[in-house]
Amino acid sequence: MEEPLIFKKPNFKLAEEIINKAVALKKTVIIIGKCKVNYSGRAKSTLGFGERIVLIKKDGALLIHRPIGYLPINWQPSNCIFQISSNNEELKIKSVRKDVKEEVFIVFSEILLLTVLNLKDEGEFNLYASEEDMKKAIFLKPELIEEGFKIIEFEKKVEPGFIDVYGIDKKGNLVIIEVKRKIAGKEAIMQLMKYINVVSKLTSRSLRGIIAAPKLAKKASKLLETFNIEFKSLNPKVCASIIENEKNKKYSLKEWL
Amino acid sequence: MEEPLIFKKPNFKLAEEIINKAVALKKTVIIIGKCKVNYSGRAKSTLGFGERIVLIKKDGALLIHRPIGYLPINWQPSNCIFQISSNNEELKIKSVRKDVKEEVFIVFSEILLLTVLNLKDEGEFNLYASEEDMKKAIFLKPELIEEGFKIIEFEKKVEPGFIDVYGIDKKGNLVIIEVKRKIAGKEAIMQLMKYINVVSKLTSRSLRGIIAAPKLAKKASKLLETFNIEFKSLNPKVCASIIENEKNKKYSLKEWL
DNA sequence: ATATGCATGTCGCAC
DNA sequence: GTGCGACGTGCATAT
Numbered sequence: 001m002e003e004p005l006i007f008k009k010p011n012f013k014l015a016e017e018i019i020n021k022a023v024a025l026k027k028t029v030i031i032i033g034k035c036k037v038n039y040s041g042r043a044k045s046t047l048g049f050g051e052r053i054v055l056i057k058k059d060g061a062l063l064i065h066r067p068i069g070y071l072p073i074n075w076q077p078s079n080c081i082f083q084i085s086s087n088n089e090e091l092k093i094k095s096v097r098k099d100v101k102e103e104v105f106i107v108f109s110e111i112l113l114l115t116v117l118n119l120k121d122e123g124e125f126n127l128y129a130s131e132e133d134m135k136k137a138i139f140l141k142p143e144l145i146e147e148g149f150k151i152i153e154f155e156k157k158v159e160p161g162f163i164d165v166y167g168i169d170k171k172g173n174l175v176i177i178e179v180k181r182k183i184a185g186k187e188a189i190m191q192l193m194k195y196i197n198v199v200s201k202l203t204s205r206s207l208r209g210i211i212a213a214p215k216l217a218k219k220a221s222k223l224l225e226t227f228n229i230e231f232k233s234l235n236p237k238v239c240a241s242i243i244e245n246e247k248n249k250k251y252s253l254k255e256w257l
Numbered sequence: 258m259e260e261p262l263i264f265k266k267p268n269f270k271l272a273e274e275i276i277n278k279a280v281a282l283k284k285t286v287i288i289i290g291k292c293k294v295n296y297s298g299r300a301k302s303t304l305g306f307g308e309r310i311v312l313i314k315k316d317g318a319l320l321i322h323r324p325i326g327y328l329p330i331n332w333q334p335s336n337c338i339f340q341i342s343s344n345n346e347e348l349k350i351k352s353v354r355k356d357v358k359e360e361v362f363i364v365f366s367e368i369l370l371l372t373v374l375n376l377k378d379e380g381e382f383n384l385y386a387s388e389e390d391m392k393k394a395i396f397l398k399p400e401l402i403e404e405g406f407k408i409i410e411f412e413k414k415v416e417p418g419f420i421d422v423y424g425i426d427k428k429g430n431l432v433i434i435e436v437k438r439k440i441a442g443k444e445a446i447m448q449l450m451k452y453i454n455v456v457s458k459l460t461s462r463s464l465r466g467i468i469a470a471p472k473l474a475k476k477a478s479k480l481l482e483t484f485n486i487e488f489k490s491l492n493p494k495v496c497a498s499i500i501e502n503e504k505n506k507k508y509s510l511k512e513w514l
Numbered sequence: 515a516t517a518t519g520c521a522t523g524t525c526g527c528a529c
Numbered sequence: 530g531t532g533c534g535a536c537g538t539g540c541a542t543a544t
Contacts, residue, residue, distance in 0.1 A: 001291060001308055001369050006263070028324050030287070030310070032374060034258060042439070042522045043386040044497060050378030051258055053287070055310070059325040067285050067376035068316040070334040071539065077327040077524065099530085102522070112258050113372070117289060119324035121307030129300040131535065161533075181535085182299065185517075190447060191534095217517065240301065299537045328524065334539065356515095359537075388520065418518070438520085442533075448519095474532070 005116040012086035015111050019056070019093070022116045023082050026058035033111040037064055037074045041102030047073060049109060054093075056082065062095045062104060076104050129240040131181040137239030138165055138179070138212070140246050144239075145177065145212060145232055158198045161191075165212075173206045174199070180213035181236045188213065189223045196229075262373040269343035272368050276313070276350070279373045280339050283315035290368040294321055294331045298359030304330060306366060311350075313339065319352045319361060333361050386497040388438040394496030395422055395436070395469070401496075402434065402469060402489055415455045418448070422469075430463045431456070437470035438493045445470065446480045453486075 007018065015031075022029045031054040037047040047064075052073075055063040062076040080095040091108040135154060142149045148170025156166040165177035176199060178184075178192040188211055196209045209229040216224065216231050224231060264275065272288075279286045288311040294304040304321075309330075312320040319333040337352040348365040392411060399406045405427025413423040422434040433456060435441075435449040445468055453466045466486040473481065473488050481488060 001367055004289065004370055006265075006370070008263075028310070032261065032372075032376075036380065039522070043384060043493070045382065045384045045522080047382045048380035050380030051374075051376040052378060053285070053312070053374075053376070055322065057322075057325055057327075061325070061327040063322075063327070065312065065314075065320075066378050066380075067374075068314055068318070068335065070314075070318040070320070070332065071523090073382060075327065075522080077522095078325065100522095104522095110258055113261055113263070115289075115370070117308075117310075117324075119289075119308040119310070121309060121323050123293065123305035123307030123323075125302065125304045125330060127300060127302045127537080129537085182537095183517090187444075187518095219517075236300070296537070302537080328538095332537085357537095384522085386522085439522095440532085476532080 002118045002120075004118075007114040008112070010111055010114050012088065012091040012108070012111070015091050015108075015114055016084050016086040018114060018116060019082075019084050019091075023056060023084070028058055028117040028119055029056040030054070030113075030115040030117070031056075031108070031111060032113040033108045035064075035106050035108045037107075038105045039074050039103070040105075041097075041100065045074065051112075054106060060095075064104075064106065074104055074106075076102065128243075129181070129236040131179055131236075133243055134179050134181055134212070134234060134236055134239045135164060137242040138177070138234075141242055142167065144234060144242075145175075145210065149175065158195055161195075163195050163199075169208065173208050174203065175208045175210060177210045177212050177232075179234070180211065182213070183215040183217050184211045184213035184220055184231075185217040186220050186223055189220055189227060189229060192229060193227055258377075259375045261375075264371040265369070267368055267371050269345065269348040269365070269368070272348050272365075272371055273341050273343040275371060275373060276339075276341050276348075280313060280341075285315055285374040285376050286313040287311070287370075287372040287374070288313075288365070288368060289370040290365045292321075292363050292365045294364075295362045296331050296360070297362075298354075298357065302331065308369075311363065317352075321361075321363065331361050333359065385500070386438070386493040388436055388493075390500055391436050391438055391469070391491060391493055391496040392421060394499040395434070395491075398499055399424065401491060401499075402432075402467065406432065415452055418451070420452050420456075426465065430465050431460065432465045432467060434467045434469050434489075436491070437468065439470070440472040440474050441468045441470035441477055441488075442474040443477050443480055446477055446484060446486060449486060450484055 034051050036049045039045040053065040059078040060080040061078045063072040064074040066073045076095045083094040085092045093106040095104045151167040153166045156163040164179040167175045176195050180188050192209045210232050212232045212234040214235050291308050293306045296302040310322040316335040317337040318335045320329040321331040323330045333352045340351040342349045350363040352361045408424040410423045413420040421436040424432045433452050437445050449466045467489050469489045469491040
């Protein structure tokens with residue numbers, strides 16, 4: 001790993017130079033010090049002086065962290081432009097977004113520690129058990145929904161949006177499935193009803209609506225009855241393991257060929 | 258400001274001791290080094306080795322930041338418990354949540370920099386131009402909606418939720434207003450319709466539904482017509498400035514008394 | 515604990 | 530660029 005540059009209590013002029021250079025060279029910067037922050041854009045905020053951790057990433061993301069809380073108190077997403085200036089009393093960092101009119105303005109009255117890093121991170125990231133994975137699992141094993149169920153189309157476009165899974169049951173009824181990776185609330189049912197209404201206008205065949213999710217919210221179960229929708233319990237982790245197995249199968253198949 | 262403890266390339270045993278102590282004493286810890294991460298809980302993820310910034314806050318929040326991106330690649334919200342262990346080759350940090358079964362497991366193969374901070378942050382934070390502010394502005398100036406509009410109730414409870422603003426127009430029609438601080442989509446209209454349906458069952462008076470938002474989504478504008486709902490453009494910043502003015506008025510009033 | 519809706523949500527993807 | 534839905538969303542609030 002490349003050695004970081006560490007500056008303890010740099011004066012503001014020096015800090016300005018270092019940060020400017022670091023941003024230009026697309027390094028990662030960590031500033032620890034006492035600052036106040038003003039944000040203005042879609043909304044507006046003010047934050048009085050306090051000791052914080054400020055992170056500037058090489059892609060132009062800005063994070064201002066207080067000593068507590070998971071969320072940054074102020075921030076800018078990636079692709080920001082920075083203007084840094086200083087005098088004897090303070091260091092000012094202004095970050096503006098290229099696309100939207102959003103501005104974060106930081107004034108440091110004290111800098112305790114300034115670190116410049118050149119991080120190398122090629123690590124692969126994989127996330128399992130998403131809603132996408134649940135749909136894939138249904139594709140691989142339509143019987144997860146019920147025996148004899150066949151898929152006609154995925155992500156079928158209908159006017160107000162996309163039907164997650166569109167298929168036909170063994171009796172020939174059309175089936176519209178809304179997939180949720182966590183507890184399905186009324187919004188899931190509303191979404192499904194929307195699709196059922198639209199599709200029912202396009203066909204005279206009988207239609208079934210199914211919510212496939214790990215669980216159903218209590219209030220949603222009442223709606224279920226009134227709208228005559230069905231619920232199919234579907235565990236995202238089970239879905240993830242099905243995909244995992246399938247991957248292995250493919251590999252063995254490939255090896256066998 | 259209290260001086261931070263800075264350790265360059267500490268050995269794993271030392272790092273373990275320091276982090277353990279820091280967590281126990283509710284300090285803020287920053288670890289910069291090469292690590293891999295496994296997450297498991299609602300979903301599951303793996304992240305290969307790479308150089309990252311790991312932040313442990315005194316409230317038990319955990320953030321793992323790659324050199325790019327606004328969001329942490331892995332994380333835990335506040336109130337986590339940490340288990341730290343080490344051997345000659347690696348430092349392991351496991352964080353589990355108290356309430357939910359969620360676990361993040363970090364393995365460091367190299368530690369470049371370990372910093373322990375005792376940040377003091379009493380700065381006041383204020384956010385303006387929220388949806389709440391828009392409602393307040395309507396309260397202060399009902400004419401923002403239209404001339405002659407009078408408010409009956411705020412956040413009126415009806416069965417499926419709360420009506421943002423409930424009032425009466427100069428002709429005596431009941432008015433139900435749904436406020437949105439950004440572009441109102443179909444979900445806003447669905448919400449409003451829900452309230453209109455419920456209220457229409459409770460009264461025989463004529464009812465008007467109004468979406469008050471800075472803008473209306475295109476698809477939503479079609480729905481607007483079909484449901485015979487009105488749209489009132491309302492800028493959140495204008496609302497914020499109305500509140501600001503009102504504050505000043507109160508101050509002058511106070512001074513005058 | 516559960517449910518519901520907001521957020522400077524952010525992000526990705528389709529149009 | 531805009532629109533729309535997912536997210537390990539987090540978070541506050543009301544029941």
